[in-house]
Amino acid sequence: MAKIQTKKNSSKKEIIIEKAARLFREKGFGAASMRDIAETVGVEAASLYNHIQSKSEILQAICFKVANEFISHLEEVERSGDSLLKKMETIIRFHIRMMLEQYEYVYISDHEWRHLAEPYLSNFLNQRRSYRKRLGDLVEEGIAKNEMKNIEPYVAVLTILSAISGIESWQRSRKSTSAETLEANMVKYLIEGLKK
């Protein structure tokens, strides 16, 4: 019998994913059980299966939602007529804001993707590799056009993306430094370090 996707169904599914995301981030994918998720949703574990097909499906939904957002933003930036340094800054700011506004989802996509089942795992890694390659091409062009320092593009991209992903550890203690200060200073460091 085919599942009919009603409004109620899809919104409950979204609630489940949202609650699960919180738990996956706090305890890790493996340590967060279906019974844990069910409890925060306010339902028995078995009832979750009226809305989702498996625990894996939740992880897949989260990882690919995030990946798609980054890819489509990149395509938008690539089409723009900005300078290469400006393009990189736009991308860096987008990453930082995603990390601030969609913390749970981005964190999981960064740290729990290894628990994806095949073929989603390979798929995810291919998208990731391709995304980084395209960022590297932007840096390479920026160097060629004398906008940027001669830093090996792969290493520059790795440095930038890793630095941003470390905002995760700021999220746990948001007290002393504001989000604005964080964004402004990290952009300053990463962009001025890249600028010729």
Added chain:
Amino acid sequence: MAKIQTKKNSSKKEIIIEKAARLFREKGFGAASMRDIAETVGVEAASLYNHIQSKSEILQAICFKVANEFISHLEEVERSGDSLLKKMETIIRFHIRMMLEQYEYVYISDHEWRHLAEPYLSNFLNQRRSYRKRLGDLVEEGIAKNEMKNIEPYVAVLTILSAISGIESWQRSRKSTSAETLEANMVKYLIEGLKK
């Protein structure tokens, strides 16, 4: 009955920790079972308990070994008479080399510490916070002495440490870029971005 620590005993314990580290890194602490570890050691799971006290103990040993190495290196650098920029460069290079040479251990200390049990968890986080604070003080002094750009010290430290920890994702595909290129270019990016 007190356990007697013979030479054989301690070396077998080290083997167990080494093999476990590999598995913790590959599958995560939660997903790597004692039976997995036992298999790679070439023994039954129950036999592991002749050498270690618990699965947690393995994680503790790894995390604190790494933490202690970083702390004692920092103390050495603090005592040196180098400029502040040079001090930071020394620390950055040390972090990168640790990431290259003790990949498994450093990775686990970076990513699996959340599975530590109390009171080790709090202890670990305190050491981490104190370490970052001391790095921040170096940056703050570097700014005051006009050696460095005025980047919020906490953000600068976060950026540096996160960037380096991202070398993890390079380790998985070591083909195109050599370790030397990686170190040289990352140091260049992080130091020149910091230099006034």
Added chain:
DNA sequence: AAACAAAACTAACGAGTGTTAGGTAGGCTA
């Protein structure tokens, strides 16, 4: 050869895992 301790083994424990089967209450439509 006898004695001893270290380190391996088998077997099992209690708890927790994702998931399925089968049943029931409540609301919408014919």
Added chain:
DNA sequence: TAGCCTACCTAACACTCGTTAGTTTTGTTT
């Protein structure tokens, strides 16, 4: 009102988990 579908429930299955108990093998020392 009768039928139907959705979303919940309880109960259970077939594992796997870390760990312990009790026993046997192995290797060294007297």
